[in-house]
Amino acid sequence: MKNLERNKSLDLIKWIALLSMIIDHAWYILPTELQEPFRWMRIVGRLAYPLFCLAIAANVCRQPVGHLGGLNYLGGIFFFALISQQPYSRFFEGNHLNILFTLGLGLVITQAIHHLKPTLIAAGITALAIAVVYRPILSFGLCGALLPAALLAALQARVIETRIVTWSTAALIAVLANTGAGIMLLPDLPARALASISAAALAPLLGLALLQFRLRSIRPVGTWMYPIYPIHMLLLNSLSITWA
Template sequence: MKNLERNKSLDLIKWIALLSMIIDHAWYVLPAELQEPFRWMRIVGRLAFPLFCLAIAANVRRQPVGHPGGLNYLGGIFFFALISQQPYSRFFEGNHLNILFTLGLGLVITQAIHHLKPTLIAAGITALAIAVVYRPILSFGLCGALLPAALLLAIQARSEAAVAATWPLAALLAVLANTGSGLLLWTDLPVTAQTGIAAAALAPILGLVLLQIRLRLIWPVGTWMYPIYPSHLLLLGLLPLACQ
């Protein structure tokens, strides 16, 4: 396939997603007495996952329909998902699978919807089944795995009715991926938690606006972004030890 011209708007989205993720994770290593005053870092972090999903959706949409799919793209995500799992588990001290597994499953589902090839449809159904089975330990859960596909449909929407249906769906999935059933407790949540939910809901709309921006110069976000994920978890995990 002929290489597509680089979309600088997508690079901007990836930069914002990457920086907001690091800001979010940096909150966890703050001293306990600073965590509440710096709660805004967690709110900023609610932008990260929806914007990563939007980047996946926009990249898939740029692939000509019928193309067998980005195997290198998918392979890179799952390769670094495996590498990142140990640093992720140590940093968050849990048994959840890291975000790259969710993004990888979401990519497979999104490609199946976009290309509608039998092999990719079968792969998409398999990815969906895996997301359903592993949703209790999958970062951002089943809604997270479905969000890139919902954003693809939103980007492709042409009629006003389609836009009115797809973008609210994407916003809802973004909120559910970030909060789960916590959304039902909206009125009982503190203002900072409500603000975080609002940030997650607005992230897809922000991404749509960013896609319309035409930039001349921006540092491309390439495959170097993959090792950044486990590396920043390792470095942040070492900070408390270095400060002792």
Template structure:
């Protein structure tokens, strides 16, 4: 989620990250207000937009140089916070059969590197990652489709035109790993949620291309800490509400 060191600041990317954070918070507020089903629809934007933010960071790096110190720090941040976030995630959402979102994003980063750098080593790493994700799909939030989504956005950023259709389709497929959506695909709330997932790709790509004139508070490495801490805060609020 954080920008790579040395990359020029992109205000459109900061805006995208803020909207992803806001939609993620909206989704998780359902633990406090479970009757507010519209929050689930808004929340379908969060994961694709985080994947697009990763893709945008990857696309701005020098092609062919996958194994750099900056990239190692980027992956290290995701892996560390995947570990740190698991307990807060499990405390808030104990029945979930999947891990928290960070492992999916970390694996997605590896696939995105392979598609951007297009070296043999990076390609083999991306292929091995995709195969691993396929085998572990049931344990990964958003499954194999979620792991492939950052890479699909890398292609959409490169080729433009109708290339957004690939990440749009994968965003829908990733959301279909949700058991409730899979069992009730034709209910109104499901159709709205899947429509939001589909629209996340073209809307997110359009946001990145906006010529934003106003200053936007930068989403830096504090964004990693925000994920587990906001899970803890929401859990504490639910405890207070029930006492």
């Protein structure tokens, strides 16, 4: 199979996802008295995960059905997920698994749905089972693992009615992944919660709009993005300790 031509719009989406993630994480090291005035950083951060998932879905969607690609991509995700877990646990001081585990499971599920090969279907079912079992400690939970597949369905929709349903479903799953189902049950949501919900819901539509851009040039987001994940957390953690 020939290598697919690089999609510069996808690089733009990855850049926005990467920068919004770093902005989100940087909020945690702000002095306590600055956290509330800079709450907008957390709202910007709600864009990151849906855009990362859209990048995965768009890459899978471009693959000819039956011709599996991205094995190195998948291997890189899980390799750096393992490397990133210790810096992630130190930074967030919890027992959750980092975002790369969720993205890796989501990629396996999405490829299984797209290619429909028996071995991939078995792998997808296994990945889904893992996401169900580990959902309490999986970053963005079960919805996070399902979001790339939901976005794949949205990208593949051709009939306008189907597009509306699939993109609405993807937006809902993005909200549930980012905020959890509990926030949707609150009778009177505060303004910052509404802002977070809106950002998460609009992220897939923002990504769809960005995919329509035809950029002439943009710096590619390559495999260097993997080590950036643990490195930026180590750096932020060091800054937090220094300022403290």
